[in-house]
Amino acid sequence: MKNLIVLSLIALVSASSCKFSEAPSAGLAKEMCSCLFVAEQTEQYCRQVTRESGILANWEANYAKQQVVARGMNYVSVASMDEDSRFGCSIKTVNLDSDSQDKSNDWGNR
Amino acid sequence: MRSRLKLISIVAGLSLVLGLHRISNAEAAGEPDYWPTQDWRTKSLESAGFSKTRFQKLLDYVWEDEGNHKSDAFVVIKDGYVVYEGYDRGYNPSKKHMFWSLSKSLTSTLIGAAVHQGILSLDMKAKDFYPEMNREKAKDVTLRHILNMSSGFKFYEENPINIALSDSIFVYYAKDAYQDVALKVAKTKLKHSPDEQFNYGTHEPMLAMGILKKAIGNIKTYENFPFEALLTPLNMKSIVLERDKSKTFLGGSGGWGVAKDFAKLGFLMLQNGSWEGKRILPKNWVKFATQTVAPAQLRRDNQRGQQRLNIESYGAYWWLNKKLKMNKERPYPSAPEDLFQAMGFRGQTMGVIPSLGLIVVRMGSDGRKPKKKMKRDKLYRLLLASLRGDQE
Numbered sequence: 001m002k003n004l005i006v007l008s009l010i011a012l013v014s015a016s017s018c019k020f021s022e023a024p025s026a027g028l029a030k031e032m033c034s035c036l037f038v039a040e041q042t043e044q045y046c047r048q049v050t051r052e053s054g055i056l057a058n059w060e061a062n063y064a065k066q067q068v069v070a071r072g073m074n075y076v077s078v079a080s081m082d083e084d085s086r087f088g089c090s091i092k093t094v095n096l097d098s099d100s101q102d103k104s105n106d107w108g109n110r
Numbered sequence: 111m112r113s114r115l116k117l118i119s120i121v122a123g124l125s126l127v128l129g130l131h132r133i134s135n136a137e138a139a140g141e142p143d144y145w146p147t148q149d150w151r152t153k154s155l156e157s158a159g160f161s162k163t164r165f166q167k168l169l170d171y172v173w174e175d176e177g178n179h180k181s182d183a184f185v186v187i188k189d190g191y192v193v194y195e196g197y198d199r200g201y202n203p204s205k206k207h208m209f210w211s212l213s214k215s216l217t218s219t220l221i222g223a224a225v226h227q228g229i230l231s232l233d234m235k236a237k238d239f240y241p242e243m244n245r246e247k248a249k250d251v252t253l254r255h256i257l258n259m260s261s262g263f264k265f266y267e268e269n270p271i272n273i274a275l276s277d278s279i280f281v282y283y284a285k286d287a288y289q290d291v292a293l294k295v296a297k298t299k300l301k302h303s304p305d306e307q308f309n310y311g312t313h314e315p316m317l318a319m320g321i322l323k324k325a326i327g328n329i330k331t332y333e334n335f336p337f338e339a340l341l342t343p344l345n346m347k348s349i350v351l352e353r354d355k356s357k358t359f360l361g362g363s364g365g366w367g368v369a370k371d372f373a374k375l376g377f378l379m380l381q382n383g384s385w386e387g388k389r390i391l392p393k394n395w396v397k398f399a400t401q402t403v404a405p406a407q408l409r410r411d412n413q414r415g416q417q418r419l420n421i422e423s424y425g426a427y428w429w430l431n432k433k434l435k436m437n438k439e440r441p442y443p444s445a446p447e448d449l450f451q452a453m454g455f456r457g458q459t460m461g462v463i464p465s466l467g468l469i470v471v472r473m474g475s476d477g478r479k480p481k482k483k484m485k486r487d488k489l490y491r492l493l494l495a496s497l498r499g500d501q502e
Contacts, residue, residue, distance in 0.1 A: 024274075026283035038350050038366050039206050086337065088352040088366060091288040 021073040024057040026094045029070035029079035032059050033089035037066045037081045071097055142190045145386045146377060147345045150370055153191035155496075160193060164496035171492055172472065172484070173198060179457060179484035180475040182207055183369040186493070189467040190377065195370065199475065206348055206366045207473040210454030213365030216349075217315040218257060218399050218427030219375060221322065222383065222391040223339040229325050232257070236317065239324040240296035247300040253321060255304040256314045257426035258404035262302035263295065267311040273478070278312045282360070290356040292320020308406040308424065312362030315427060319361035329357055343385055344378060346371040363454075369471040375452070376462040376469035399426040400450040400462070407434055429453050444491035457484045466497065 028050065035046035043061065050059070057072025066081035068089075076097035079089050144151060155162050172184050173196065182201040186194040201207060209216070224230040232254040237243040243251060251261045269275040281287050287294040295313040302309075326332040336359070341349050348371045352364030378384075379400055383391030403423050422441040423430040431449040433440045442449060445463065452460040457474035470493060476483045 022285045023279055023283040026285075026288055027279060030283070034208070034352065034366070038352075039208065041200070045200065082353070084333075086350060087333070087357075088350040088364070090353055090355060091283070092355065094283075094285050094288060 022075040022077065022094045024055050024072040025070040025075040025077040025097075026079075026091050028055050028057045028059050028072065029068045029077040030089055030091050032061065032070065033066070033068040033079040033081065036061055036063075036068065038085075038088040140381070142377075142381065144190065146190060146374060147343075147386060150187065150192040150373070151190070153188070153193055155193050158188040158191060158193045160188070160496050164492075165194070168489070168492035168496055169194075169196070171488060172196075179477075179482060181457075181472060181484065182475055183471065183473040185369045185373055185469075185471045187373055187377070187469040187471075188497075192370070201473070203370065204348070204368060206350065206368060208458075209365035209367065209372070210363055210456060210458050211312065212372060212452040212454040212458045212460060213351075213361065213363050214312075214315045214427040214454075215452035215460070216351075216365050216372075216375060217318055217359070217361045219378070219391065220336050220340060221253070221257065221318055222395040222399065224322055224325070224335070225395070226383075226389065226392045227339065230322065234321070234325075236261075236296070236321060239321045240293065240317075242293070242296045247303050248296075251300075251304045253318065256318050256321070257399075258305075258308070258406060259310050259314050259424060259427075260305050260308050260404055260406035261314060261317075262300040262304050262306055263309070263311070263313055264299045264301035265295075265309060265311045265313045267309075278362075281313055281316065282354075282363070288354055290320075290358065291316045291354045291360060292323070292358050293356075296320070305406050306409070308404050310424065315361035316358075317361075319359040323358050333357060340390060343388065343390065344374045346374050369473055372452075372460055373469050373471050376460055376471075379450075379462055380464055380467065380469070400428045401425065401430065401432075401448065403430060403432050403434070425450065427452075442487045442490055444487050444494060449490070451486075453486075459484075459486060459489075461486070461490065466494075468493075468497075 032046050032050065035041050035049060036043065055072070057070050059068050059070035061068050068079050070077050074097055075094060077094045078092045080092055081089050155165050172181050180199060182197065182199050184194070184196050185192060195203070197203065221230060225232065230253060232252065234253050235249070236251045236253070236256065237249045243249060247262060255261045265277045267276060267278045281291060281294060295317045298313065322335070323332045326335060336351055346367065348367040350366040351359050353359050378390065379396050382396050383389060383393070402425055404425065407423060421437065423432040423434050429451045431440050431442050431445055431447050440447060445461070446465050448465050449461055449463050451462070457472065457476035459472045461470045462468070470489070472484065472489065474484060
């Protein structure tokens with residue numbers, strides 16, 4: 001039991017200090033942008049993909065801008081369609097998410 | 111003496127003419143019935159030599175119920191004619207599907223087109239485009255090594271413990287990567303000397319596309335290159351090629367399109383790199399990319415300690431069906447040795463069998479567990495059984 005607690009603490013510290021903790025939000029923003037605006041799938045279908053992949057992030061789409069904003073693990077990332085549709089979506093920004101830090105990582109409840 | 115010389119020159123001249131005629135006939139014999147540039151023509155299964163009842167067994171497998179693998183699109187082409195196409199799970203002939211690593215084979219072909227146009231050569235050094243690689247081991251990496259997945263980078267395509275920690279994810283999405291993925295690769299440490307160890311990964315085609323960008327030197331020309339050199343001549347109009355923030359094509363993934371458009375890439379390979387009389391790839395490119403095992407896979411040191419991904423034989427961003435020394439049989443024993451494939455995550459597959467004039471494209475959304483994946487060898491076994499018309 002003691003070992004389990006120690007291992008859990010190590011895992012928690014590793015996860016929170018992981019230098020790649022931006023990957024879930026960046027990946028989700030990009031892939032959901034492509035899902036919606038390149039593959040032209042429904043939002044329901046794309047959300048199902050998110051659920052299946054178990055990514056620790058959440059996202060919202062802006063259809064007018066053909067853009068997806070994703071938040072997770074203290075990062076916020078934005079991906080959008082290129083003006084030239086031959087090039088699909090790409091990640092535009094990846095930043096620390098002060099908003100999610102204030103809210104104690106409650107994305108799972110949103 | 112003069113008349114003898116005259117006779118010799120007449121005979122020589124005739125031989126030359128006849129010889130040239132023979133060559134031109136040989137080339138003509140390789141021409142397809144038609145070019146599927148506008149669209150593929152269709153044929154019935156029976157007229158193309160398939161047993162309809164046997165073929166149904168293949169379809170039963172491809173479209174089996176949810177809970178196992180998940181097929182989205184399935185197309186079979188024989189001698190240039192579509193003999194079957196089917197779609198499911200919301201897909202249709204015009205709905206774009208993610209290629210995943212099928213994109214690598216597209217990248218290979220684009221690099222081939224650049225070599226044909228004199229923009230690149232296989233023995234160019236990566237350091238001449240990325241000075242970051244002017245260091246120990248990395249300075250010797252050539253485009254050939256990059257195409258053979260043998261540069262030696264320390265890169266783990268799939269983390270064996272947790273896929274979410276794979277380098278293939280960070281190389282796209284990490285903060286220091288997404289802005290310029292090829293530069294991120296160029297800065298990566300090398301674990302081996304070039305050509306010493308085969309290591310399949312999405313990083314190598316990323317670097318290949320970065321080198322192409324630098325070799326072209328003009329961003330507008332670069333972004334139009336895939337379309338002008340390949341996609342427009344073949345009329346692969348559904349294809350989308352995604353890029354990073356610096357506008358470098360992702361190369362290892364990021365391709366989208368419909369199954370019948372991707373099949374045109376297979377048809378180009380069957381025509382040895384020519385399309386409607388115009389050469390798109392160098393004459394020896396198809397052999398190099400689809401029938402020649404990466405030299406690093408043939409090394410003695412490679413026969414032990416192979417990673418799972420390294421077991422299958424590999425050419426230049428195409429998977430081959432050659433038996434490696436370390437294996438008891440070919441990767442796909444049910445298929446002929448000349449089979450070559452584009453393959454991607456979640457069961458994306460395009461298999462090309464030149465000896466049978468066959469192209470098969472299967473796009474899917476398979477899960478990660480073995481029982482959730484379509485078995486490619488089983489697909490080939492059922493397909494070829496239906497073509498042979500085995501006992502019903």
